[in-house]
Amino acid sequence: MAAFAASLSRDCPALPMSVRVLASGMEDRLQQDDLWETLLARANDGDGAAFARFLHIVTPTLRAVIRRRGGGLPPDQHEDILQEVLLAIHLKRQTWRRDAPVRPWLYALTRYKVVDAFRKRGATVTLPIEEFADVLPEENAAVPLTDRDTEVMLGLIDARSAGLVRAVALDGKSAEEAGASLGLSAGATRVVLHRAMRRLSGFAERMMK
Amino acid sequence: MTTRQTTDDLIRDLAARPAPARFHPTAAAGGMASLAALGLGLFFAGLGLRADMAGAWQHLAVQAKTVLPALLSVIAIWLALRSARPEGHIKAWPLAVPIAAALALALQRLVVADGPRLAELMGNTAMACLASITLLSALPLAAGIVLLRRAAPTRPVQTGALLGIAVGAFVAGGYALHCTEDSPLFFVSWYGMAIGLVGASGAYLGHRFLRW
Known part of the structure; x- marks a missing residue:
């Protein structure tokens, strides 16, 4: 198909200009599709660099899709949605069939995740809070998560992790400092912290429900 | 721009992860069919095929009791697996073919039956039939849902329902070889139910477990 389009635009100068432009546009797009498909196929065979390139190449297209559908949401959430889509592309990349064109697969996946993302954020219109900052009362500031809630949740994870979270997240120490007092390396501390935060956010999600 | 940076970080992070497990539609279908066949095999080993199998198979209604569910099962699993890919939009009308044939058979029986039709519809083994088909379907359906978590259906409820119909119909077609109630009024109603x-369980499980 790509070869056909190329030969059409090269060998037939007699064709009207518009047809030749159309054919060469088609050719570009087909070559682009070939590249996308090659990259994703190599990625699925375990080539990480190819996968990174694939994600970089499709990102502008994904951004455009999200912008087009994302009228109701502030632009700063678009990047979050983009990241959700990128993660989904990774998790579901093996569902692309090599003999099938990549574009319909990618668009369908993106559409699903974008719709899902908007649904999760609710159909409510989000307005930038800054415009209302001086109208809103101050006293609600600390309501969502009280100190008591924090202590309850920290009680749910093991003492060592809870201590680290308290030191880093609440007392503002660095990971190195907090880990040193427990005899952990900076790397190990970050791993423990990361796991603890993930468990805590899981609890928090359940508590919200 | 900080957001731009984190997206690049995310891409780097994703690229460093190993490619996830592959989705094999034929293996999924094969696994479910084997589990369902195994369940039916144990069921037959315990309770046996119908004693008059050879003679009864001459009748169209007896053949339809196995063939129509089998056909429904094949169509449903084919549609379920196609709907399990993001770009796979399916048309569900092929399911109507075996269903319409079954309804026509029941309707025809309703017209020509000479005895009390309600008694014929209720039969004697309705509860055993319902219980056997649903229980024998549970394990293969659960396995199918687990296997399809690797897939990416954009309509998880639909995919789950199709999976349920495929398993339920497969088991019903097998159960028919044990069941001696040959009136279409009976088997279309109760097998259908x-x-x-x-199928409804599959839809629920799809809603719960096939979203991604």
Whole structure:
């Protein structure tokens, strides 16, 4: 198909200009599709660099899709949605069939995740809070998560992790400092912290429900 | 721009992860069919095929009791697996073919039956039929849902329902070889209800477990 389009635009100068432009546009797009498909196929065979390139190449297209559908949401959430889509592309990349064109697969996946993302954020219109900052009362500031809630949740994870979270997240120490007092390396501390935060956010999600 | 940076970080992070497990539609279908066949095999080993199998198979209604569910099962699993890919949009009308044939058979029986039709519809083993088909479907359906978590259906409820119909119909077609109630009024109603129940369970499980 790509070869056909190329030969059409090269060998037939007699064709009207518009047809030749159309054919060469088609050719570009087909070559682009070939590249996308090659990259994703190599990625699925375990080539990480190819996968990174694939994600970089499709990102502008994904951004455009999200912008087009994302009228109701502030632009700063678009990047979050983009990241959700990128993660989904990774998790579901093996569902692309090599003999099938990549574009319909990618668009369908993106559409699903974008719709899902908007649904999760609710159909409510989000307005930038800054415009209302001086109208809103101050006293609600600390309501969502009280100190008591924090202590309850920290009680749910093991003492060592809870201590680290308290030191880093609440007392503002660095990971190195907090880990040193427990005899952990900076790397190990970050791993423990990361796991603890993930468990805590899981609890928090359940508590919200 | 900080957001731009984190997206690049995310891409780097994703690229460093190993490629996830592959989705094999034929293996999924094969696994479910084997589990369902195994369940039916144990069922037959315990309770046996119908004693008059050879003679009864001459009748169209007896053949339809196995062939129509089998056909429904094949169509449903084919549609379920196609709907399990993001770009796979399916048309569900092929399911109507075996269903319409079954309804026509029941309607025809309703017209020509000479005895009390309600008694014929209720039969003697309706509860055993419902219980056997739904219970024998549970394990293969659960396995199918687990296997399809690797897939990416954009309509998880639909995919789950199709999976349920496929399993329920497969089991119903096998159960028919044990069941001696040959009136289409009976088997279209009760097999249909059992397949519907399994399909509804599949839809629920799809909603719960096939979203991604």
